Amino acid sequence: MTDFAEPAEYADLRAAIREITMAHGSAEYAEHGRTCTPMSGLWNDLGKAGFIGINVPAEFGGGGAGMAELAMVAEESAAAGCPLLTLLVSSAIGVEVLNRHGSPQQKQAWLPRLADGGTKVVFAITEPDAGSNSHRITTTARRDGDDYLISGQKYYISGVDEAAAIITVTRTGVDPLTGKAELSLFLVPIDAPGLSWNRLEVAAQIPDRQFTVFYDDVRVPATALIGAEGQGWLPLFDGLNPERIAAAAIAVGIGRYAVDTAADYARSRNVWGQPIGAHQAVSHPLAKAKIQVELAALMTAKAAWLYDNGQAAGEAANMAKYAAAEAAVAAVDAAIQTHGGNGLSVEYGLMPLWGMARLLRIAPVNSEMVLNYVAQHTLKLPRSY
Numbered sequence: 001m002t003d004f005a006e007p008a009e010y011a012d013l014r015a016a017i018r019e020i021t022m023a024h025g026s027a028e029y030a031e032h033g034r035t036c037t038p039m040s041g042l043w044n045d046l047g048k049a050g051f052i053g054i055n056v057p058a059e060f061g062g063g064g065a066g067m068a069e070l071a072m073v074a075e076e077s078a079a080a081g082c083p084l085l086t087l088l089v090s091s092a093i094g095v096e097v098l099n100r101h102g103s104p105q106q107k108q109a110w111l112p113r114l115a116d117g118g119t120k121v122v123f124a125i126t127e128p129d130a131g132s133n134s135h136r137i138t139t140t141a142r143r144d145g146d147d148y149l150i151s152g153q154k155y156y157i158s159g160v161d162e163a164a165a166i167i168t169v170t171r172t173g174v175d176p177l178t179g180k181a182e183l184s185l186f187l188v189p190i191d192a193p194g195l196s197w198n199r200l201e202v203a204a205q206i207p208d209r210q211f212t213v214f215y216d217d218v219r220v221p222a223t224a225l226i227g228a229e230g231q232g233w234l235p236l237f238d239g240l241n242p243e244r245i246a247a248a249a250i251a252v253g254i255g256r257y258a259v260d261t262a263a264d265y266a267r268s269r270n271v272w273g274q275p276i277g278a279h280q281a282v283s284h285p286l287a288k289a290k291i292q293v294e295l296a297a298l299m300t301a302k303a304a305w306l307y308d309n310g311q312a313a314g315e316a317a318n319m320a321k322y323a324a325a326e327a328a329v330a331a332v333d334a335a336i337q338t339h340g341g342n343g344l345s346v347e348y349g350l351m352p353l354w355g356m357a358r359l360l361r362i363a364p365v366n367s368e369m370v371l372n373y374v375a376q377h378t379l380k381l382p383r384s385y
């Protein structure tokens with residue numbers, strides 16, 4: 001029998017994350033979104049309490065837990081009004097890739113620093129001319145003695161200004177049998193010579209900033225390679241699944257926040273002699289959003305369980321990310337509509353959440369590519385592209 005009751009320690013964990021996040025709150029988040037400045041105060045507080053590095057193994061000073069617990073950090077902070085994008089890249093991809101595929105030296109050097117959140121790593125795969133098709137990336141790494149030289153360009157890379165290193169996906173060759181790109185991942189220190197970046201402004205009110213990153217013959221030692229040269233697809237997917245699970249968890253949290261906030265408002269706002277929540281045109285979208293968010297939460301928990309138990313998690317992680325992002329957008333939209341004019345006000349803080357929810361339908365993978373994945377891999381339908 002599947003046990004759906006969360007153990008008591010999870011309730012305590014959720015409460016502790018919530019308490020820390022509430023001390024900062026949605027108004028602070030909205031202000032950071034408006035000014036495009038990272039929520040360092042909340043990040044540091046969660047880090048000191050051990051939540052940012054909750055999935056870092058205990059031997060490296062972390063919480064020794066897994067994706068299920070990291071997803072709770074992502075969900076609860078978002079449900080308290082503060083969705084943290086950097087959890088996706090630093091805690092989910094960074095920690096999981098380094099822990100599963102990093103060399104002993106890389107783990108020793110980086111995991112203890114990631115454990116308290118004092119250090120962040122970010123992740124760069126997206127390129128202007130490749131988009132969703134990672135096979136087309138042209139950022140290249142070539143061997144030069146004991147080093148590699150990396151050349152190319154990435155864009156929409158989040159949090160470069162906060163990071164100590166960028167996990168960079170490069171092309172190091174072409175598979176002679178399939179003709180597909182052979183990928184290699186490198187941990188590129190932010191101060192590596194030849195690395196530069198420009199701010200890429202986005203209109204969505206998100207605290208973390210995005211950048212175009214230029215690699216101009218960036219020299220890194222061969223020890224910066226994560227895993228084996230040309231075998232980058234494995235660590236890549238081991239990083240993308242946690243990223244999708246964390247993204248799903250953030251979206252579930254946003255959905256919960258939106259539905260709860262709107263239900264509160266609909267219970268108290270009275271314009272025709274009864275609360276607006278008595279009108280089904282108001283209550284049904286919220287009820288529907290609640291159902292979608294709860295369903296997405298179940299799939300997110302399943303995906304995290306599969307990943308933590310060493311089972312194939314790609315399908316569930318994709319489904320969770322899809323369902324949660326769609327649910328979050330619908331929930332925030334219903335919440336805005338429920339608030340009427342106040343839905344657009346600065347005071348009620350819903351528009352910044354709309355930006356983040358809307359982003360999650362596009363990144364880290366767009367909803368259409370998830371549907372493609374399910375059509376091809378789950379339903380065995382022919383590929384259209």
Ligand SMILES: Cc1cc2nc3c(=O)[nH]c(=O)nc-3n(C[C@H](O)[C@H](O)[C@H](O)COP(=O)(O)OP(=O)(O)OC[C@H]3O[C@@H](n4cnc5c(N)ncnc54)[C@H](O)[C@@H]3O)c2cc1C
Nearest residue numbers: 123124125126131132156157158362363364365366368385
């Ligand atoms: C705020 C923000 C932060 C980001 N942070 C990062 C980061 O930290 N690191 C990183 O590497 N990237 C990051 N990204 C990039 C993000 O992951 C990509 O934008 C996303 O994967 C989609 O790629 P694209 O923009 O090139 O879209 P494209 O590939 O150009 O696709 C455009 C649209 O076309 C449709 N489409 C494309 N291909 C297909 C297909 N085969 N079938 C059906 N429809 C299709 C989809 O609707 C898609 O949304 C970020 C993006 C944003 C906006």
